[in-house]
Amino acid sequence: MPAELLRINAQAPEPELLRYAADFLTRGCVIGIPTDTLYGLAADPFNLAAVDEIYRVKGRPETRALPILINSVEQAMVLARATPSSFIRLAEEFWPGALTLIVEASHRLPLKVTANTGRIALRWPRSEVVVRLIAEFDGPITGTSANISGFPPCSSAAQVMKQLGERLPLILDAGDTGAALPSTIVELRGDSWKILREGAIPVADIQRALS
Numbered sequence: 001m002p003a004e005l006l007r008i009n010a011q012a013p014e015p016e017l018l019r020y021a022a023d024f025l026t027r028g029c030v031i032g033i034p035t036d037t038l039y040g041l042a043a044d045p046f047n048l049a050a051v052d053e054i055y056r057v058k059g060r061p062e063t064r065a066l067p068i069l070i071n072s073v074e075q076a077m078v079l080a081r082a083t084p085s086s087f088i089r090l091a092e093e094f095w096p097g098a099l100t101l102i103v104e105a106s107h108r109l110p111l112k113v114t115a116n117t118g119r120i121a122l123r124w125p126r127s128e129v130v131v132r133l134i135a136e137f138d139g140p141i142t143g144t145s146a147n148i149s150g151f152p153p154c155s156s157a158a159q160v161m162k163q164l165g166e167r168l169p170l171i172l173d174a175g176d177t178g179a180a181l182p183s184t185i186v187e188l189r190g191d192s193w194k195i196l197r198e199g200a201i202p203v204a205d206i207q208r209a210l211s
Helices: 015-026 048-058 073-079 085-094 128-137 157-164 203-210
Strands: 004-007 031-033 040-042 099-104 119-123 170-173 184-189 192-197
Touching: 004 015, 015 031, 015 128, 015 170, 031 128, 031 157, 040 048, 073 085, 073 119, 085 099, 085 184, 085 203, 157 170, 184 203, 192 203
Parallel strands: 004 170, 031 170, 099 184
Antiparallel strands: 031 040, 099 119, 184 192
């Protein structure tokens, strides 16, 4: 049975639709959601059955960790541990926005979410749908791209429907995100940092923030 496609206002998401979507997350489902970059797959990162379902839906190798979306720096600090000073500097400069930061994961996060690496990718997107969905669900959600592994990422709900419509119960449709690039990924280890993927935020901007 194909996914339910639910139109939602990107700037002012309707509370009843957010409650409806959060209920799917509470029940351990994986749903398609818009972000400020591309569409993502949202699930409860603390529910191991839901985490398993994401890997199944995407056909993603379990050796690849799942990024986590949050809606505050405080929420990020609960999921991370021993964050370096560069974490706060980058978070203050680029969050909410298209920056993913990889740091040591808190022991409270299931190791499976980190692909047994003990490290976690965190992002606070500039998306009212995501920020308010996290508030409604009352916890962080996964944010891996909504596509089959190896296939192009999706900037619209229609593209998600085409790739994953038969594998998801619900896709929130906020229109085309207009984004051509994913988030920039920066890995932080102590005083050192490394760009793992240059995306919407140029490397030069990261360098400037950390210099």
